[in-house]
Structures are given as C-alpha cells and as structure tokens.
Amino acid sequence: MVNHMAGENPFHDPLRFERKVPECAVVIFGANGDLTKRKLMPALYRLAFERRLSPGFAVIGISRTPMSDDQFREKMRESVQKFLEDSPFDENVWSSFAQGLFYMAGNVDDAKCYTDLKQCLEGVEKQRRTGGNVLFYLSTQPSQYGPTATGLGVVGLNKGDGWRRLVVEKPFGHDLASSRELSTTLHKVFVEEDLYRIDHYLGKETVQNILALRFGNGIFEPLWNRRYISHVQITAAESIGVEGRGAYYQEAGALRDMIQNHLLQVMATVTMEPSASFQPNSVRDERSKLLRSVRVMRPDEVARYAVAGQYGPARLGGENVPGFRQEQGVDPQSQTDTYAAATFFIDNWRWAKVPFYIRSGKRLPKRVSEISIQFHEAPHAVFGNGFAEKAIPNLLILRIQPEEGVSLKFLSKRPGTGMTLRPVSMDFNYGSSFGERSPSAYETLLLDAITGDATLYTRQDMVEASWAVVEPILEVWQTSRFNFPNYAAGSWGPTASDVMLAQHGHVWRKP
Amino acid sequence: MVRPEKILKELSNLWVDLGHEEQQESDTAGAGVLRACSMTFVTIADESEDPSNLGETVAMLMKEHPSRSVLIRLRPCDDQVLESRVFAQCWMPFGQRRQICCEQIEITASLASLDDVPGVVLPLAVADLPVILWSRSPRLFDMPAFPRIAAMCDKLILDTDAFTSEQHAFDLLSAELKGERLVADLAWSRITRWRETVSQIFVNEECLNALPSFTRVVVEYGSAKPKPEAIYLAAWLQNCLSAVGSKTHVDLLHSEGPVISAVTLSAGGTCDVSIRSAGGGAVEVSANRLSTKSFFPEPSDYLALQEELSITRRDPAFDAAVPVASQYARQLQ
Numbered sequence: 001m002v003n004h005m006a007g008e009n010p011f012h013d014p015l016r017f018e019r020k021v022p023e024c025a026v027v028i029f030g031a032n033g034d035l036t037k038r039k040l041m042p043a044l045y046r047l048a049f050e051r052r053l054s055p056g057f058a059v060i061g062i063s064r065t066p067m068s069d070d071q072f073r074e075k076m077r078e079s080v081q082k083f084l085e086d087s088p089f090d091e092n093v094w095s096s097f098a099q100g101l102f103y104m105a106g107n108v109d110d111a112k113c114y115t116d117l118k119q120c121l122e123g124v125e126k127q128r129r130t131g132g133n134v135l136f137y138l139s140t141q142p143s144q145y146g147p148t149a150t151g152l153g154v155v156g157l158n159k160g161d162g163w164r165r166l167v168v169e170k171p172f173g174h175d176l177a178s179s180r181e182l183s184t185t186l187h188k189v190f191v192e193e194d195l196y197r198i199d200h201y202l203g204k205e206t207v208q209n210i211l212a213l214r215f216g217n218g219i220f221e222p223l224w225n226r227r228y229i230s231h232v233q234i235t236a237a238e239s240i241g242v243e244g245r246g247a248y249y250q251e252a253g254a255l256r257d258m259i260q261n262h263l264l265q266v267m268a269t270v271t272m273e274p275s276a277s278f279q280p281n282s283v284r285d286e287r288s289k290l291l292r293s294v295r296v297m298r299p300d301e302v303a304r305y306a307v308a309g310q311y312g313p314a315r316l317g318g319e320n321v322p323g324f325r326q327e328q329g330v331d332p333q334s335q336t337d338t339y340a341a342a343t344f345f346i347d348n349w350r351w352a353k354v355p356f357y358i359r360s361g362k363r364l365p366k367r368v369s370e371i372s373i374q375f376h377e378a379p380h381a382v383f384g385n386g387f388a389e390k391a392i393p394n395l396l397i398l399r400i401q402p403e404e405g406v407s408l409k410f411l412s413k414r415p416g417t418g419m420t421l422r423p424v425s426m427d428f429n430y431g432s433s434f435g436e437r438s439p440s441a442y443e444t445l446l447l448d449a450i451t452g453d454a455t456l457y458t459r460q461d462m463v464e465a466s467w468a469v470v471e472p473i474l475e476v477w478q479t480s481r482f483n484f485p486n487y488a489a490g491s492w493g494p495t496a497s498d499v500m501l502a503q504h505g506h507v508w509r510k511p
Numbered sequence: 512m513v514r515p516e517k518i519l520k521e522l523s524n525l526w527v528d529l530g531h532e533e534q535q536e537s538d539t540a541g542a543g544v545l546r547a548c549s550m551t552f553v554t555i556a557d558e559s560e561d562p563s564n565l566g567e568t569v570a571m572l573m574k575e576h577p578s579r580s581v582l583i584r585l586r587p588c589d590d591q592v593l594e595s596r597v598f599a600q601c602w603m604p605f606g607q608r609r610q611i612c613c614e615q616i617e618i619t620a621s622l623a624s625l626d627d628v629p630g631v632v633l634p635l636a637v638a639d640l641p642v643i644l645w646s647r648s649p650r651l652f653d654m655p656a657f658p659r660i661a662a663m664c665d666k667l668i669l670d671t672d673a674f675t676s677e678q679h680a681f682d683l684l685s686a687e688l689k690g691e692r693l694v695a696d697l698a699w700s701r702i703t704r705w706r707e708t709v710s711q712i713f714v715n716e717e718c719l720n721a722l723p724s725f726t727r728v729v730v731e732y733g734s735a736k737p738k739p740e741a742i743y744l745a746a747w748l749q750n751c752l753s754a755v756g757s758k759t760h761v762d763l764l765h766s767e768g769p770v771i772s773a774v775t776l777s778a779g780g781t782c783d784v785s786i787r788s789a790g791g792g793a794v795e796v797s798a799n800r801l802s803t804k805s806f807f808p809e810p811s812d813y814l815a816l817q818e819e820l821s822i823t824r825r826d827p828a829f830d831a832a833v834p835v836a837s838q839y840a841r842q843l844q
Binding site for chain 2: 007009010011012013015016017018020022023051054055056090092093095096099128129131427429
C-alpha cells in the first residue's frame with residue numbers, strides 16, 4: 001500500500017505521469033507580437049496537446065490592437081497552425097484549449113490598463129477557476145518592462161490569493177548600469193524569487209543534457225579540468241542575416257545579443273562546479289559563482305582578446321546577398337558587430353590558463369551551435385608523427401543544434417598491415433537514441449515558471465556578472481572605428497578572429 | 512538446428528553489407544549507417560499471429576527504443592523445428608543524411624523445441640544492456656520451459672487482456688511480483704491516461720480537500736464483463752482512497768460504451784467528479800462545476816509498450832493494484 005501525507009494528491013504517480021501545469025492564468029503583455037505568435041502560443045498549445053494543462057487554465061492576451069476574444073482566438077489559431085514544430089495540429093484539442101483564451105486591448109503606459117486587467121482577471125478566475133495564480137509574461141519592448149511591472153504593483157496585482165510571478169525576456173538592460181536599474185524597478189514590485197528572467201538557450205534539451213553528461217556520469221568529471229583540457233570553443237553561428245530586424249540589431253550587436261547572455265550561460269554550464277543538489281538555487285549559485293570567476297579584460301587587452309566583425313555583401317548560392325549596411329533600417333555607416341569573438345579565462349583552480357573561445361555571428365556558412373572541448377595531445381608520440389594522417393588531439397563535441405548529440409573524436413588504427421592512424425568519431429545522436437519528440441525550449445521554460453522551478457532561469461547576480469564580463473569590451477568597441485565590413489557573407493568571420501586563436505597556437509574548428 | 516554463433520556471425524556480416532551499401536549510395540564518404548541499440552527486446556508470439564501487425568509494432572518501437580529485437584514465433588506442432596533468420600530495420604530520420612539501423616532476429620520454434628530456445632536466445636542478448644521479454648502468448652506461462660526463458664530477462668511484459676481467465680492472469684502476476692524481476696502488464700499501461708486525468712482533477716485543492724467526503728465511486732465498463740483495465744482502475748482508485756483513510760468502496764458497473772466508459776466520484780453534491788468517454792477518443796471531464804474536454808490517444812500495443820519500455824524500476828502503484836485487482840476478479844467470478 002502506498003501511504004500519502006495529508007494534503008498530498010494520492011492519485012499522483014510520478015513514475016508515469018508527466019509534470020502538469022497547475023491551475024493558473026497566464027497574462028501575456030505583447031500578445032499581438034512575434035514572440036507570442038511564434039513561440040509562446042505554440043508552446044502552450046503543445047502543453048494542451050499533451051494533456052498537461054489543468055482544466056483551470058487560462059491565457060489573457062494584452063496588446064494595443066482592439067480585438068474580441070474570438071478574433072484573438074482565431075489569430076492565435078492561425079499562428080499555432082503556422083509555427084507549430086514537429087507536432088500535428090488537432091482541431092479538437094484546439095477548440096478545448098481556445099475556450100481558455102481571452103483578450104484585452106490596453107496600453108501598458110496607461111493606468112487604466114491595469115485596473116481593466118484586474119477586473120478581467122477576476123472574471124476569468126471565476127469562469128475558469130484559476131485559483132488566483134497568475135504568471136505575467138512581458139513579451140513587449142524592453143523599455144516597457146519597468147512601467148508594466150510598476151503598473152501591476154500600483155493596482156496590487158503583484159499579490160493575491162495564489163502565487164504571482166513575472167517572466168521577463170532578454171535583454172535585461174543594455175549594460176551593467178541599466179540592468180541594475182531595471183532590476184531595482186522590478187524588485188519594488190516583485191521579489192527576486194518571483195522574477196523569471198528567461199534565457200531560452202538554457203531551456204534547450206541539449207544544454208540541459210550538458211548537466212546530465214557531466215554530473216550523471218563518472219567518466220568525464222575527472223578529465224574536466226586544466227590538466228586534461230587544452231581549450232574550449234563555443235560557437236553559435238547563423239547562416240541568415242538580420243532578416244528585417246536590422247533596426248533592433250543595430251542597437252544590440254552580436255556581443256550583446258548572444259555572448260552576454262546565451263553563450264556565457266552555456267560556458268557557465270560547461271564549467272561550473274557540481275552543485276550539491278538539483279535544486280534551483282543550488283544550480284544557479286554554481287553558475288553565478290563561475291560567472292564571477294571569469295577574468296574581466298582590461299581596456300588594453302580588448303584588442304588582443306576580442307574581435308568584432310561585420311559582414312559585407314557576397315554572392316551566395318547564385319544570388320547576391322546584401323551586406324549588413326545594405327540591410328533595411330541599417331545605418332550605411334553602422335559600426336555594429338554582426339560577429340563577435342572573445343577569449344575568456346576563468347580564474348579558478350580548475351580552469352586556470354585554459355582559454356575559452358566564444359564566437360557568434362550572422363551570415364556564417366551554416367547554422368550551428370556547439371561546444372568543442374579539445375583535450376591535450378598524448379604526451380608522447382609512440383607511433384611517431386609519420387603514422388597519423390594528421391595529428392588530431394581528442395575532441396569532445398557537444399552539439400546543441402542541429403543534429404543534437406555528443407561526439408568523441410579519437411585516433412584509431414586503419415585496417416591493414418601497416419600502423420597508420422586515422423581519426424574516427426564515436427557519436428551519440430540525441431534523435432536516434434531518444435526517438436520521442438523533444439519539447440521546445442519555451443515549453444520547458446513555461447512549464448518551469450508555472451510550476452515555480454527557476455533552475456533554468458537567470459538570476460540578477462548572474463546577469464550582473466555577465467554584464468561585468470562583456471562591458472569592458474563594449475566600452476572599447478564603442479570608442480573604436482572599425483574598418484567594416486571585414487568578412488564576406490558565407491565565410492567563417494574576420495581573419496582577426498583566426499589570429500586571436502593563433503597567438504595561443506590554436507585554430508577554430510570548422511563545424 | 513540453430514547456433515547462436517552463426518546468428519551473431521550473420522549479424523556481423525549484415526552490418527558490413529549495410530555499411531558498404533550505404534557508402535556506395537551516399538555522396539558523403541564514410542557516412543555509413545548508425546547502429547542503435549539500447550536493449551535486447553525479446554518477443555514471443557504464436558505463429559498464427561499476423562506477422563505484419565507485430566512487425567509494425569516492433570518497427571515503430573525501434574525509433575524510440577532502439578534494440579536488438581529477437582522475435583520467437585511458436586509453431587504448434589510436435590516436430591522438432593528451430594529456424595532463424597536475421598535482418599535489419601532501418602530508417603532515415605527526418606532531415607538527416609545517415610540511416611539508423613537496428614538488428615532483428617526471427618526464430619521459429621515448435622512447442623517441442625521450446626526447451627532449446629533459452630540456450631539460443633541467451634547468447635544473443637547484448638552485453639550490459641537490459642533484456643526485456645514481451646510475451647504475447649498466454650500459454651507460454653504454463654509451459655515447463657517458461658521459467659528458463661523468463662530467467663534471462665530483466666523485465667517481463669504480459670497482457671492480462673489476452674488471458675481467458677482474469678483470475679488466472681492476476682494470480683500469475685501476483686506470483687511474478689514476489690520475485691526480483693520487473694513485471695509489467697499492458698492492460699495497466701492502457702489506463703494511464705484515465706489515471707492521469709483523475710490525478711489532474713485532484714491538483715485542485717478544493718477537490719483534494721473533499722476527498723474524504725466522497726461516498727460513491729464508480730468505474731463503468733462497456734464490455735459484457737469487466738476487462739482487466741476496468742478492474743485495475745477500480746483497484747487503483749480503491750488503493751488511493753484507502754491511502755487517505757477513506758472507507759468508500761469502489762464499484763464496477765456495467766454500462767454502454769468502451770472498455771472503460773466512465774469514472775465518477777460523488778460527494779453528495781458538495782463536489783462531484785466525472786470523466787466520461789464521449790467517443791472518438793474524447794472524454795468529458797467535469798469537476799467542481801467546470802467541464803472540459805480531453806482527448807486520449809487510441810490505445811495500442813505500441814503506445815502501451817512505449818510506456819513500459821521507458822520504465823526501468825518497480826512501479827509501486829502497479830504492485831499495489833495487482834492484489835486488489837485479483838480480489839475484484841475473484842468477487843466477479
């Protein structure tokens with residue numbers, strides 16, 4: 001007989017039942033925006049499709065455009081049908097899910113929006129029995145984060161019978177000072193525990209798998225240090241350009257848009273110390289500690305350890321591809337970095353003197369995100385250099401996208417009478433070993449926020465630590481005049497980036 | 512005569528051939544095929560069973576649970592028959608350039624040769640990986656060779672629905688559960704969606720607090736007599752209610768509809784819960800005066816096995832349900 005504690009659901013079976021969304025309302029500010037249509041609504045629909053939503057679940061969409069509930073439902077239906085990935089659209093599931101969708105037109109700069117929302121929430125709570133739990137999701141312009149949170153606080157929506165949580169999308173400020181300012185504003189209304197700063201990279205299955213690989217196995221951790229690892233390369237390459245986001249991207253750049261948040265978080269996941277448990281704050285404490293150990297560059301080191309690039313026009317696949325400065329909405333003299341690479345060092349016992357090369361760029365040859373861990377070469381060449389076709393040290397590659405998986409490259413004897421070595425690859429392919437569909441990052445992260453699990457969310461001290469790392473680079477770049485463009489679309493970035501690695505005797509891996 | 516070494520040699524040759532074929536067809540030198548294996552999956556079925564249906568189920572499972580599959584087909588004759596053949600099950604994952612392949616071994620054994628089967632199958636198990644035995648044939652359990660065949664597996668999967676006597680099936684399960692080996696019943700896996708829906712309702716605190724006041728709990732079944740699924744559901748509900756100190760007895764009632772047509776929990780108006788099949792996989796869920804519709808996937812061996820192959824430890828809810836289900840079956844006789 002299975003005994004249950006008072007107040008526990010005796011019907012729950014963690015062995016077989018998937019984690020469920022408890023009764024709640026999700027309020028999306030910016031409900032008519034791209035993020036809602038492309039990511040949030042398809043993710044919520046998928047949760048409905050997998051029967052993870054409670055009957056007492058509702059979504060209230062808010063944006064300026066006047067719309068009825070039914071018009072909003074129809075709009076969201078079109079978006080889900082269009083943007084749903086690896087999943088069928090089921091008419092019956094949708095009609096049941098759509099009953100819980102509501103819409104309210106409102107301007108977040110107007111105090112009336114919040115009094116209206118309060119009233120709307122009361123009505124929805126009665127109709128759907130959402131238990132007073134509310135997740136506010138800010139899918140608006142970053143400049144509206146502060147005013148929206150303040151508005152919620154003024155009418156008392158930050159507190160209620162159930163829990164109240166606020167999800168904020170990146171960017172969390174545009175530098176250290178503005179990040180602190182945003183945080184101060186948000187903290188006036190929500191305590192840190194109820195703030196969920198979303199970094200969708202951390203929600204990716206393969207990024208989470210880094211933790212499983214490192215801490216679920218005994219064989220890797222003993223090698224996971226300066227003694228065995230020569231250097232680490234983290235690459236996030238996009239083959240596309242700015243695709244109509246020129247105006248936004250011009251203000252951000254690759255260093256701010258990718259490295260400050262996503263890639264430094266990935267680096268922290270690869271290099272952090274094991275946490276004592278898989279509790280949200282234990283894991284986040286270790287990530288934060290690691291980010292605080294990253295050596296902050298002096299201004300005179302920036303030219304040596306960081307490279308900015310911008311793509312120029314090229315002819316790719318039989319068509320002319322514009323350079324960044326020719327993109328719509330971009331200043332023809334723009335100094336924005338569409339490519340950024342940096343060498344970081346982690347000043348702790350485990351990683352002292354190991355270079356971490358991070359690069360991210362647009363219009364590179366292919367879309368790929370991976371972490372490549374290069375081990376030291378064998379200390380003594382027993383077979384002599386002539387035996388191997390090419391001297392290749394062991395590589396452990398963690399592929400985040402596409403073809404998610406892990407590969408280990410090592411040398412093997414080529415069949416035959418002679419002793420000729422050839423590099424071979426031992427592959428673990430996520431898709432073939434686990435045929436089931438992986439949830440999207442937003443499915444995972446929305447479910448986490450609703451169930452109150454902040455493990456994969458970024459805490460303010462982590463945000464500040466990563467801003468502290470990139471800010472010296474940004475400051476030097478802002479006062480520099482680059483001779484852009486310095487790489488052709490479709491190439492692996494500027495030559496200076498290769499030079500940056502060459503000074504340590506390393507070369508970029510071509511994924 | 513079948514020799515395991517010969518089968519292993521054939522498998523080895525099969526991989527070499529597949530590698531050559533793929534390299535000749537592929538533009539990418541050295542692409543080869545990806546060999547995937549996470550378990551040895553032994554299926555025992557009567558030869559009279561439709562091989563295409565069974566093959567389809569095993570092939571579908573390969574994608575999520577890649578395995579070395581050993582299919583043993585039982586031929587009802589007294590001659591000494593033991594034959595084998597090997598082949599590969601391959602598929603090209605969407606958007607990828609390399610085929611993934613799993614090994615399949617088919618062994619045909621007459622009942623007279625059943626004693627020889629363990630000696631053939633045991634060396635074919637992939638080292639360091641679990642061996643799962645899915646027995647589709649209820650008569651296997653009563654054969655003298657069964658203990659030796661079952662001894663090689665880490666998990667035994669059966670389906671009480673295939674037995675003519677529920678009582679006999681539950682007795683057999685009860686005996687198996689006393690051992691160390693993991694045991695699973697596909698009839699139990701087929702009620703997961705029902706159990707999950709009940710559980711989801713009681714996430715609501717108002718419903719949870721009303722639990723002790725439920726005075727009438729009913730599982731309605733549509734078949735002439737309750738099938739193991741309905742019995743399991745009643746047994747599980749009974750256990751869950753007992754765990755919170757409720758003395759309410761769960762009743763099984765006949766009504767029109769599928770194997771399970773409804774579950775209702777009544778607290779005399781203060782809180783009423785019902786989950787009722789509405790046809791086409793839909794169920795109407797009513798709880799606390801709020802109604803929603805949910806959809807259950809069409810039950811199939813594939814879905815039930817997919818669930819069972821993911822579970823690698825004992826299932827306490829199942830272990831507790833079997834003896835209670837056995838009591839229900841006895842009362843219903």
